[in-house]
Each structure stands twice: as C-alpha cells, then as structure tokens.
Amino acid sequence: MIWEELDRRLADLDRQHLRRQRKEVDSPAGPAIMVGGRSLLSFCSNDYLGLAQHPEIVEALVAGARRWGAGSAASALAGGHLRPHEELEQALARFVGMPRALTFATGYLANLAVTPALVGRGDAVFADRLNHASLIDAAQASRAEHRRYPHNDMAALESLLAGSSARRKLILTDAVFSMDGDLAPLDVLFALAERYDAWLVVDDAHGFGVLGEDGRGSLSHFGLPASPRIVLMGTLGKAAGVAGAFVAGDGRMIEWMINSARPYIFTTAPAPALACALLKSLELIEAGSARRAHLHHLVARLRGSLAPLAAGRGWRLADSSTAIQPLVVGENRTVLELAAALEADGLRVPAIRPPTVPRDTARLRISLSAAHNEADVDALVASLSRAR
Numbered sequence: 001m002i003w004e005e006l007d008r009r010l011a012d013l014d015r016q017h018l019r020r021q022r023k024e025v026d027s028p029a030g031p032a033i034m035v036g037g038r039s040l041l042s043f044c045s046n047d048y049l050g051l052a053q054h055p056e057i058v059e060a061l062v063a064g065a066r067r068w069g070a071g072s073a074a075s076a077l078a079g080g081h082l083r084p085h086e087e088l089e090q091a092l093a094r095f096v097g098m099p100r101a102l103t104f105a106t107g108y109l110a111n112l113a114v115t116p117a118l119v120g121r122g123d124a125v126f127a128d129r130l131n132h133a134s135l136i137d138a139a140q141a142s143r144a145e146h147r148r149y150p151h152n153d154m155a156a157l158e159s160l161l162a163g164s165s166a167r168r169k170l171i172l173t174d175a176v177f178s179m180d181g182d183l184a185p186l187d188v189l190f191a192l193a194e195r196y197d198a199w200l201v202v203d204d205a206h207g208f209g210v211l212g213e214d215g216r217g218s219l220s221h222f223g224l225p226a227s228p229r230i231v232l233m234g235t236l237g238k239a240a241g242v243a244g245a246f247v248a249g250d251g252r253m254i255e256w257m258i259n260s261a262r263p264y265i266f267t268t269a270p271a272p273a274l275a276c277a278l279l280k281s282l283e284l285i286e287a288g289s290a291r292r293a294h295l296h297h298l299v300a301r302l303r304g305s306l307a308p309l310a311a312g313r314g315w316r317l318a319d320s321s322t323a324i325q326p327l328v329v330g331e332n333r334t335v336l337e338l339a340a341a342l343e344a345d346g347l348r349v350p351a352i353r354p355p356t357v358p359r360d361t362a363r364l365r366i367s368l369s370a371a372h373n374e375a376d377v378d379a380l381v382a383s384l385s386r387a388r
C-alpha cells in the first residue's frame with residue numbers, strides 16, 4: 001500500500017536517532033513547565049523577555065477580543081485589515097525607524113513573502129549557509145539562483161557578488177543565527193549591499209526586542225543607517241511574547257508586497273486582538289531595559305561557568321553573546337542521552353539534531369529568558385556537570 005513507505009521512513013528516523021516527538025505541556029509557557037505530571041525547569045522557549053505571560057498583555061488580548069471579536073474574518077485586502085492592525089503597523093514602523101511596516105500571521109509566512117516579491121528568475125540570492133529554513137524555502141520559491149556562502153564568510157560572499165551577472169541581487173541572512181546564537185556582521189553586509197547594489201534582507205527573529213537601543217533589534221545594535229535597500233523582518237512570537245511577524249522598510253517595497261506577495265494576499269488576516277496585545281507588548285519592550293539587562297547578566301553567568309565545564313568534556317560552547325547558548329556535543333545519540341539526563345534531573349533543554357543543524361553538530365540549544373533567575377542558571381550548570 002502507498003502508506004507502507006512511511007513506516008519504513010519513520011523506522012529509518014528511529015535508527016538514526018532522528019525521530020522527533022512532541023511532549024504535551026500542561027502549563028503556560030515559562031521557566032517552570034508541567035510535563036507528564038512533573039514540574040520541569042525549561043530552557044526551551046524564545047520568550048526572551050518573559051512577556052508571554054505578562055498580565056498587561058493578556059489583558060490587552062482579552063480587551064481586544066471583546067472590542068474587535070475573535071477573528072478578522074477576511075484577508076487583509078478583502079476587508080480583514082482592521083484598525084488595530086493599522087495601528088500596530090504604524091507603531092512597529094516608528095519603533096524600528098523605518099518608513100513603513102506590514103504585519104503577517106507568522107515569521108515563516110513573512111519570509112516566504114519577502115524574497116519572492118523582490119527577486120525572480122534571472123536574479124540571484126546570496127544566502128548564509130546557516131540561514132533559517134524559512135529563508136531557504138523563500139530563496140527556492142523565488143526561482144532566483146540560490147548561492148550559499150559559508151557561515152558569515154564575507155570574503156566568500158564578496159567574491160560571489162563580484163562574479164555575478166544577475167540582473168538583481170539580494171543578500172539574505174539571519175541577524176542572530178537561530179541554532180548558533182551568533183550575529184551576522186550586518187555592517188559589512190550593508191557595505192557589500194551598497195557596493196553591489198543589492199537588497200539586504202535581514203531576519204531579526206531573535207534580535208527584535210532583545211538587542212539594540214530599547215530592543216529595536218540588530219540593525220540598531222550595529223547602528224546601521226536607514227536605507228531603502230534594507231528589508232527588516234521581525235517576529236512577534238518570540239521576545240514580543242505573542243504571535244505574528246512584520247516586515248519593515250521602504251514605502252515602495254511595502255506597497256509592492258501588499259500588491260504581489262502571495263503569503264500576504266492569500267491568507268486570513270491575524271485576529272485583531274493579537275494586534276491589540278502586540279501594541280501593549282511593544283510598549284513593554286521599549287520600556288524593558290531592566291529585563292534586557294537581567295537577561296544579559298544571566299547569559300554572562302551561564303557562559304562563565306559553562307565554558308570551563310564544556311572544555312573539560314569535549315563539548316563546544318558556541319561563540320554567542322545572545323540568549324541562545326548552544327552546547328555542541330556532536331553525535332545525535334549523545335545529545336539525546338544528555339537531554340534525557342537533564343530531564344531526569346528536572347530540566348528541559350531541547351536536543352537539536354540534523355537536518356536542523358549540520359551533521360555531527362547535534363547540540364543542546366539552551367535559551368535563556370529574563371523570566372529565569374540566577375538559581376535557574378546555576379541549576380542547569382550543576383545538572384550538566386553531573387551528567388556524563
């Protein structure tokens with residue numbers, strides 16, 4: 001039967017220690033989660049500022065639903081673009097210092113919209129090898145030539161750009177790499193985009209809310225000038241604690257996306273109450289310097305104790321100053337055993353395996369949040385030092 005092949009494929013995944021399983025969480029997302037009747041200290045979430053449970057955001061969501069209903073009932077162009085959506089877009093544009101912003105239901109959709117809207121057949125996309133899956137899919141969907149350069153290798157990128165005769169060029173990168181936590185050199189990337197007249201599309205899923213002045217994100221962190229060639233994507237389900245995403249940049253670029261981007265046009269607009277919650281979240285992000293300082297303090301504390309431990313075990317603590325602190329252990333089986341040992345100790349850290357990361361670089365992806373405290377970080381280090 002046609003489905004028998006699926007049994008074989010799933011068995012293959014089991015053999016390679018690559019089968020993924022979800023575990024039902026029976027509590028709100030936060031540092032302490034309930035799984036299978038046990039309370040676990042969690043290092044899995046992207047809620048970097050601890051806003052996902054913030055009472056004022058929850059209240060704004062509830063009030064938004066009372067005022068505007070449960071759903072938007074239509075795509076944005078067909079009548080689903082309600083006042084809260086418009087207000088959110090204006091607030092986002094102002095916050096990131098761009099002329100205009102456009103909101104999406106998810107970051108995955110936002111990425112799928114941007115690259116195919118800007119380049120196509122006969123054009124070229126220059127992409128970091130460690131880009132997020134949604135950027136890879138977007139480059140492929142665009143039908144432009146997809147040239148990938150070694151991670152953060154600016155010399156390699158420049159030689160690809162110099163050798164390209166493509167009509168239009170687009171440089172595509174994560175700002176904070178999602179499985180490594182390190183930053184793209186956005187200043188160098190911008191200089192190259194200027195020199196070769198390319199678009200620079202930056203996915204700031206993990207920088208928005210966390211990095212830069214008042215959490216404005218990675219562009220602000222690097223002090224990049226406003227430029228019509230920069231297209232910024234930010235997600236709203238991570239540091240912002242809610243859901244959705246936005247693209248910000250030049251007014252003509254946004255206008256063109258509204259008129260051409262299929263992942264924008266052919267989908268129902270997000271619930272307006274989400275936009276109400278996000279307006280509150282944006283205020284809290286802007287006023288969140290204490291949260292960011294606490295997060296950065298926890299990052300330094302973790303690295304201070306984890307670096308010597310990792311060196312002694314033959315693990316590699318990634319070179320990251322962000323909330324994403326991967327501990328690369330290598331083999332799939334080893335990382336699963338380590339994650340299981342932590343779980344037995346009452347801690348949840350996700351084991352990340354190929355194809356999410358390159359072969360032989362399986363890792364624990366530790367992510368910290370301002371909702372953690374020092375004792376949480378110390379408990380993680382203590383458990384790792386007990387694990388073998």
Ligand SMILES: *Cc1c(COP(=O)(O)O)cnc(C)c1O
Binds near residue numbers: 245
């Ligand atoms: C999470 C993530 C996305 C997708 O965003 P969603 O809103 O979760 O769909 C895109 N890019 C990067 C780098 C991400 O980490």
